[in-house]
Amino acid sequence: MQTKTIQVEGMTCAHCEKAVKGALKELNGVESVDVDLETGKVHVTYEDGISESEMNEAIEEQGYDVVS
Template sequence: MSTTTITVTGMSCDACASAVRAELTSIPGVVDVDIDLSDGKVTIGSDSPVDDETLRNAVEEAGYELAN
């Protein structure tokens, strides 16, 4: 199991978190997504490491951005 933590900007409600969670869980191998709306931290559990570009694309598809 691999765990990755990213910070997503612009999320402010449960609907925002749901959109990001839906996109991230559609990535093959992702088994768990935990989102903390208070600071934008997203912890992703996966069968194997997921590359940064794949994570960025999923977050952007949901309408948000990764923090630098």
């Protein structure tokens, strides 16, 4: 298992948190997702084989911006 913290802009409420969590959990191999709305950080625990670009794309498809 690996962990990654992704900085995301645009999340402001519980709906935002649910949308991001749901999008990431749909990716095969994502074990857990924790969203901190105050800091905009998304902590993802996942198996090898998932790329950062896949995770970023899943978040961006929900309408949020991933900060590099």
